[in-house]
Amino acid sequence: MEEFFQQLTNGLAVGGIYALIALGYTMVYGVLKLINFAHGDLFTYGAYLGLTLLTSLALTDHLGFALGVLVLVLMVMGLVAILGAILERAAYRPLRESPRLSAVVSALGASIFLQNALMLLYGARFQVYPDNILPTATLNVFGLYLPLMRVLIVLASVLMMAALYLFIQKTRIGAAIRAAAIDQGAARLMGIDVNRVILLVFLLGPALGGAAGLMVGLYYGQINFTMGWVYGMKAFTAAILGGIGNIPGAMVGGLLLGVIEALGAAYISIAWKDAIAFLVLILILIVRPTGLLGERVADKI
Amino acid sequence: MKHGKPFAVVMFAVLLVAAPLFLNAYQVDVLNSIGLYGLLALGLNLILGEAGLFNMGHAAFYAVGAYTAAILNTRYQIPILWTLPLSGLTAGLFALAVARPVVHLRGDYLLIVTIGVGEIVRIALVNDIFGMTGGANGIFGISRPQLFGIVIRRPQEFFYLIWGCVALTIFLFLRLKQSRFGRALNYLREDEVAAEGSGINTAYYKLAAFGLGAAWAGMAGTLFAAKMTIISPESFNFWESVVLFMIVILGGAGNIVGVLLAAFLVIGLPELFREFASARMLVFGLVMVVMMVFRPQGLLPAGGGRFSPVTLARGRG
Numbered sequence: 001m002e003e004f005f006q007q008l009t010n011g012l013a014v015g016g017i018y019a020l021i022a023l024g025y026t027m028v029y030g031v032l033k034l035i036n037f038a039h040g041d042l043f044t045y046g047a048y049l050g051l052t053l054l055t056s057l058a059l060t061d062h063l064g065f066a067l068g069v070l071v072l073v074l075m076v077m078g079l080v081a082i083l084g085a086i087l088e089r090a091a092y093r094p095l096r097e098s099p100r101l102s103a104v105v106s107a108l109g110a111s112i113f114l115q116n117a118l119m120l121l122y123g124a125r126f127q128v129y130p131d132n133i134l135p136t137a138t139l140n141v142f143g144l145y146l147p148l149m150r151v152l153i154v155l156a157s158v159l160m161m162a163a164l165y166l167f168i169q170k171t172r173i174g175a176a177i178r179a180a181a182i183d184q185g186a187a188r189l190m191g192i193d194v195n196r197v198i199l200l201v202f203l204l205g206p207a208l209g210g211a212a213g214l215m216v217g218l219y220y221g222q223i224n225f226t227m228g229w230v231y232g233m234k235a236f237t238a239a240i241l242g243g244i245g246n247i248p249g250a251m252v253g254g255l256l257l258g259v260i261e262a263l264g265a266a267y268i269s270i271a272w273k274d275a276i277a278f279l280v281l282i283l284i285l286i287v288r289p290t291g292l293l294g295e296r297v298a299d300k301i
Numbered sequence: 302m303k304h305g306k307p308f309a310v311v312m313f314a315v316l317l318v319a320a321p322l323f324l325n326a327y328q329v330d331v332l333n334s335i336g337l338y339g340l341l342a343l344g345l346n347l348i349l350g351e352a353g354l355f356n357m358g359h360a361a362f363y364a365v366g367a368y369t370a371a372i373l374n375t376r377y378q379i380p381i382l383w384t385l386p387l388s389g390l391t392a393g394l395f396a397l398a399v400a401r402p403v404v405h406l407r408g409d410y411l412l413i414v415t416i417g418v419g420e421i422v423r424i425a426l427v428n429d430i431f432g433m434t435g436g437a438n439g440i441f442g443i444s445r446p447q448l449f450g451i452v453i454r455r456p457q458e459f460f461y462l463i464w465g466c467v468a469l470t471i472f473l474f475l476r477l478k479q480s481r482f483g484r485a486l487n488y489l490r491e492d493e494v495a496a497e498g499s500g501i502n503t504a505y506y507k508l509a510a511f512g513l514g515a516a517w518a519g520m521a522g523t524l525f526a527a528k529m530t531i532i533s534p535e536s537f538n539f540w541e542s543v544v545l546f547m548i549v550i551l552g553g554a555g556n557i558v559g560v561l562l563a564a565f566l567v568i569g570l571p572e573l574f575r576e577f578a579s580a581r582m583l584v585f586g587l588v589m590v591v592m593m594v595f596r597p598q599g600l601l602p603a604g605g606g607r608f609s610p611v612t613l614a615r616g617r618g
Contacts, residue, residue, distance in 0.1 A: 098593070104412065108586075271428045
């Protein structure tokens with residue numbers, strides 16, 4: 001029971017991270033019908049920027065842990081958002097009217113470029129977050145021990161998801177995003193500047209992805225320039241699982257996938273951990289391509 | 302221009318045949334790599350270029366072929382070249398089994414699924430599936446190939462084996478391209494709904510393209526196993542699939558000459574700039590983006606076949 005509970009909470013923490021990344025995939029897909037393959041790499045940039053800012057500015061020394069990390073999160077989110085906007089401008093906007101294949105290949109190219117630029121800048125080795133700044137305390141919940149960091153990760157991701165959900169559902173700009181996702185042409189006729197909506201989506205998604213990257217750095221302590229690929233694929237699986245294009249779907253899918261993976265690794269086989277997510281992806285696309293709450297993705301005449 | 306092209310191709314072929322006579326072993330080895338990638342890319346071209354199915358797990362079929370050959374050779378002492386048809390068949394059947402449930406998915410979803418298949422195969426190999434793949438270390442001690450009593454060992458000898466296979470492949474695939482089968486695949490790529498409306502069994506042709514392209518990858522796997530005498534899962538990782546995908550797209554999907562040209566550029570060029578080896582993938586990524594923005598049809602676009610819309614529009618039927 002103890003083991004199960006530990007794996008469950010660990011799965012929720014990882015799942016929260018998947019969900020944050022998945023939101024970026026799903027929002028872009030909703031508006032542009034494009035799989036942004038470079039999104040996973042923006043996530044990695046979040047982790048690396050976080051590390052650089054953390055070590056160079058020593059925020060946690062000046063401001064204390066809570067405020068320091070908060071400022072760090074905001075800075076990383078802002079920087080990665082700008083990166084996302086540049087990516088959209090350089091790699092996707094010129095291809096808005098092109099066939100799907102061109103955009104997909106461009107996205108892959110951008111992903112390869114970003115990943116290797118990071119490798120040339122930082123080197124191919126694992127980078128380590130300083131371990132003396134993080135709280136190592138554990139909480140005692142009904143006799144079960146929980147690392148504080150894990151709780152913080154879950155809380156932070158849920159908080160960000162809730163904020164995004166309210167933004168999309170309750171504000172005028174959120175309504176514009178939803179309208180552009182349903183029908184770009186009609187949205188344009190209603191006076192919505194679709195280009196700005198797309199830009200906004202490329203700011204919001206990468207901001208959340210960057211925050212997720214920082215969380216991975218803080219949670220696991222080590223990061224690598226290729227990790228965006230694995231996390232990206234898993235987050236994408238989460239987005240499909242929940243139904244791509246569907247924002248609550250990405251949240252549910254992320255948490256679910258995190259838990260499935262953690263329990264699968266614990267009770268089936270740790271060596272096959274990475275294969276589990278891919279298996280879920282393939283099964284979902286075969287059995288229910290719409291995902292749990294989403295749009296249909298298979299062509300049928 | 303139209304008359305200059307066959308001449309250039311013949312000149313190039315003659316030059317290539319004579320190449321081992323005046324190149325050193327290392328340079329010949331680079332040509333061998335280009336030949337292997339050319340074979341793989343031609344197989345992928347059938348799936349991605351001719352039929353327009355986004356397959357980014359081609360390395361998985363390559364791996365199935367290579368491991369089939371290696372297992373048959375090291376465990377049952379079957380001469381490595383004899384395993385060619387069998388590894389082709391295994392890879393082809395594997396592709397059919399994998400593609401059957403997912404082949405109807407829309408373009409980019411197929412791409413994601415094939416990435417997933419590629420990763421699952423790699424993880425399975427690392428985890429020593431069936432206790433036969435040797436885990437992360439792979440399989441070693443694969444015997445040298447033997448052809449007409451000659452043991453093929455030096456790069457120069459492999460050169461003729463590999464490029465002989467490439468030549469045969471070019472001939473077969475050119476014939477295939479001009480056949481009813483090839484035209485059906487092109488229809489499928491250009492307009493699936495219209496193709497189905499004209500009585501083309503889309504599921505059948507898509508699967509056939511997958512099976513055939515994968516079988517070619519499997520046979521290339523045999524040649525790879527024979528050349529290296531040792532294979533491990535890392536030779537078949539995701540980036541191999543990406544490089545192959547890129548070769549086909551850059552060359553001009555559906556154009557055999559274009560695909561081979563791209564194989565030369567993508568595999569050969571980095572060898573000329575070895576001091577910048579670490580920036581290789583960076584440049585690839587940039588080229589992919591720039592190419593899609595300015596020349597999405599590839600270096601040598603497809604078209605120009607006897608019944609292609611391009612030719613018909615020119616009034617040359």
